[in-house]
Amino acid sequence: MGKSGKKTKESHRQGRGRRGSELGDDDLPSSAYDAPPRRQEDSDGDDSDEATAEGEHDGGAEEGDLQGQWQVGSMPSKFHLYQLSVQSPKGDISYLQKFFLMYVGGRVPLHLQEDFCGTALLSTEWLRTDTRRTAVGLDFDRESLEWCLENNLSKIGADGYSRLLLFDGNVLQPNESRLVKQKISDLVQGLNFTSDDDSTEMNSCEQSDSSFTKCAANSTMSDAVLPGRDIICAFNYSCCCLHKRKDLVLYFRHAFNALSKRGGIFVMDVYGGTSSECKLRLQRRFPSFTYFWEQEEFDIITRETRISLHFQVGKKQMIRHAFTYHWRLWSIPEIKDCLEEAGFKSIHVWIREMPDTKSSGNAKEYTADRDVKYEELQRFNQADAWNAYIVGVANM
Template structure:
């Protein structure tokens, strides 16, 4: 049977595209991924699995605060037989060190699923970016040059209440109805409350249902705010990417013209250490 975490991975995430994008953006065979606000660590698992299939050495560090989510991440890691290549840390990735853990060096630091919005004030954002920059500068055997990347959304509808519903195929012929709802928005503070609900149908009958399976209270950072904070702490080559689907050997192309974004957009903002 599916659970809410499986529905999330099936309906929301695309680990294969993200890991390919991150590797291509780095451009120098990155080894160590740090995934903050990692959820079930789907990106980290994909990172390690791809390297194992290619006979390469790679590691990932996935940090998640929520206890239930961390337990599910550990179960999925065990099912994937990743061994020591993936380290799961249950703790606050905004704390340094995280739950007493040594601050690991990394070649790539990734914050996905709009989770940069868990940081609600600029001082905390700058502090987190500074810690991430320091991790990246210690990566690549001390030569640095790693990348930080996070996603965000915006546009004309960013603070408009309402939602969308989509259907996704399950693993065994189920139909998963996925609903994303903007429940509350305050443009004065750039804060939003969003929720995700799932309903699983088999042969037209409701088999499982999770109303408000995940609820998020985020600060919706603008592209400009993220770029300015990243530049302030010392990141360089800061760019915005709309398309994360990259072919083998292809270099991700940054957004050159604001018209490319359209009325509503999801982007990745990335910079180099």
């Protein structure tokens, strides 16, 4: 996420019957499609493809944090490349907070649940922003969760560690998901968890005076006594991993039930436009690597598509299919209907038009215009490419 995202211009799309953005000067949230911009020095600088230990943008961890994760000459982890090219947790948090204040308000949101969390970069950044904050991450990819513990969580120290619970499990059966913990960090004094080794001394979870119950590794989410969540999010099009309508409604019900009884919001993103329904390859160049988004196919009967993310590091090293997703590209009205069915009282759609994927040069280098902000809209004419945030509000 580049600093240029902070400059706000008056939206050129006002006057089409749309409500102008009420959001101020923010970083944009993250998305695999809406890739973070180049920093000024990225475009000015050395164009060589040599791998360096530099951070590419200010989206996730601080620049200093990025250094040292990636040694010159060594192949970076696919998770590290993903975080650098796709994620912008500061932008996510700024939008989440504003959505919460607009639609719930009356208190500072403290408790986040990041569903489909992958490496839970957003959760770890959330913990940094306020020492009262807690986060719960849920994903069924153990490798991502463990990478988070070793690479993201290890940077926020013991205090942060005690405020994050990562669960390995299916969002459709969250209560059966199992707590994942880091053995090394477990040894740090004063932590809120027990290690695998001493879990025999503890029967699942015990009440403690801190924000979370003290839980043994492998406890289930239903064992843990968690605060009602102020915000639950499912980012980077993760809801598209669910292909059946009944699963989408079931997932939304779980999210609704986990929100605070004092009111909370569920936020997800989705993309679309004519370019989303055909084969498409976009690329974005960073100083030390190139990120590729490839839509391999789109079935108009099932609305299923396969997206692959590839990375090229240096001149020759290619990580093909670093991530591949089989998605059902849900439409906004389908999502709204399912949210309503799950109990959400009001639903708000925030959209941002994306640059035309067919305009000259874009196929080679897709550069999002950071000055086009998200707006809450009731209607939006089809475009080549758009990205949307859908906010479900649960006012109990």
